Amino acid sequence: MPRVLSCIQPTGSVHLGNHLGALINWVAGQHEGDVYHGIVDLHALTVVDTPGLIGDQTVELAAMLFAVGLDPQVATVFVQSHIHEHSELSWIMECTVSYGELSRMTQFKDKSAKREGEFISAGIFTYPALMAADILLYDADEVPVGDDQRQHVEITRDVALRFNHRFGDTFVIPRAVHPKAGARVMDLQDPTSKMSKSAATDAGIVYMLDDNATIEKKFKRAVTDNDGEVRYDRAAKPGVSNLLDILSACSGTPVDTLAASYSQYGPLKKDTAEAVISVVEPVRARYGELMADRGELTRLLRIGNDRARAVAAATLARVHSAVGLLPRV
Numbered sequence: 566m567p568r569v570l571s572c573i574q575p576t577g578s579v580h581l582g583n584h585l586g587a588l589i590n591w592v593a594g595q596h597e598g599d600v601y602h603g604i605v606d607l608h609a610l611t612v613v614d615t616p617g618l619i620g621d622q623t624v625e626l627a628a629m630l631f632a633v634g635l636d637p638q639v640a641t642v643f644v645q646s647h648i649h650e651h652s653e654l655s656w657i658m659e660c661t662v663s664y665g666e667l668s669r670m671t672q673f674k675d676k677s678a679k680r681e682g683e684f685i686s687a688g689i690f691t692y693p694a695l696m697a698a699d700i701l702l703y704d705a706d707e708v709p710v711g712d713d714q715r716q717h718v719e720i721t722r723d724v725a726l727r728f729n730h731r732f733g734d735t736f737v738i739p740r741a742v743h744p745k746a747g748a749r750v751m752d753l754q755d756p757t758s759k760m761s762k763s764a765a766t767d768a769g770i771v772y773m774l775d776d777n778a779t780i781e782k783k784f785k786r787a788v789t790d791n792d793g794e795v796r797y798d799r800a801a802k803p804g805v806s807n808l809l810d811i812l813s814a815c816s817g818t819p820v821d822t823l824a825a826s827y828s829q830y831g832p833l834k835k836d837t838a839e840a841v842i843s844v845v846e847p848v849r850a851r852y853g854e855l856m857a858d859r860g861e862l863t864r865l866l867r868i869g870n871d872r873a874r875a876v877a878a879a880t881l882a883r884v885h886s887a888v889g890l891l892p893r894v
């Protein structure tokens with residue numbers, strides 16, 4: 566079984582796009598690989614500085630990951646900052662990557678340009694070194710990432726190869742893989758943009774913790790078009806196609822079959838809302854139970870953290886010995 570690592574930052578609430586686009590596949594994938602899922606709170610620190618916020622969001626995200634169906638006995642779910650080896654290996658990675666390489670990262674260029682005149686932490690710059698540490702600590706064979714993160718996996722490979730060349734074979738060289746295609750869920754108010762927490766308003770975003778009435782309202786108000794025809798055509802009819810995609814992802818029925826069975830937008834919206842509610846409701850219930858029982862949530866996290874820590878500690882020991890740091894006394 567390949568060792569697979571994917572990580573998620575605890576920033577913002579999980580929405581339907583995250584769930585249908587990615588998390589559902591994480592749940593299915595836990596039986597197809599030896600999977601590690603990190604909640605990367607230290608990465609979130611590059612952009613969040615409100616006291617307490619990251620911790621709250623970390624516990625909420627952990628509860629959500631278990632609520633959607635990650636089984637701590639099968640998938641290793643851990644919190645990045647709880648495994649001190651991440652920060653320690655990150656420094657060694659910073660000394661293995663070059664200033665020039667980090668300067669060429671498109672994400673760094675974008676993020677720092679957006680923040681011009683504001684505080685730009687050095688963490689935004691060295692972010693890929695921490696990400697390389699995340700990946701290499703777990704001897705990951707595969708890292709499923711979207712296009713925006715491919716460059717970070719490439720730099721991880723470059724750095725791992727350089728390290729192995731300098732200090733002898735130490736790291737497994739990871740590959741970026743395309744995540745299994747999940748549903749591409751678009752904003753209900755702006756169906757040409759992906760559903761994303763960076764949208765200007767929440768009206769087109771369905772959160773996993775929205776109540777049923779809110780979900781119904783958001784679908785009722787979903788943007789469609791004026792021609793009144795139900796047909797799947799992403800370019801010409803983005804709103805209607807998005808509803809069909811969401812309904813299909815929630816019901817398992819192919820879009821073409823669905824499109825043929827509707828002649829009006831009203832019933833399509835109503836049924837899509839209902840299908841979404843049937844997916845979201847049990848997740849919300851389990852999430853509520855876990856958030857109300859912090860002892861249990863901590864117990865589940867500890868299972869993953871303990872497993873992650875054992876692997877990470879062994880890798881870091883290998884690194885120290887390869888570099889030839891004086892053994893600890």
Ligand code: TRP
Nearest residue numbers: 570571572573605608696699700
């Ligand atoms: N940079 C990733 C993102 O923003 C998150 C991340 C951090 C990550 N460490 C990782 C993803 C390791 C995969 C593997 O989405």
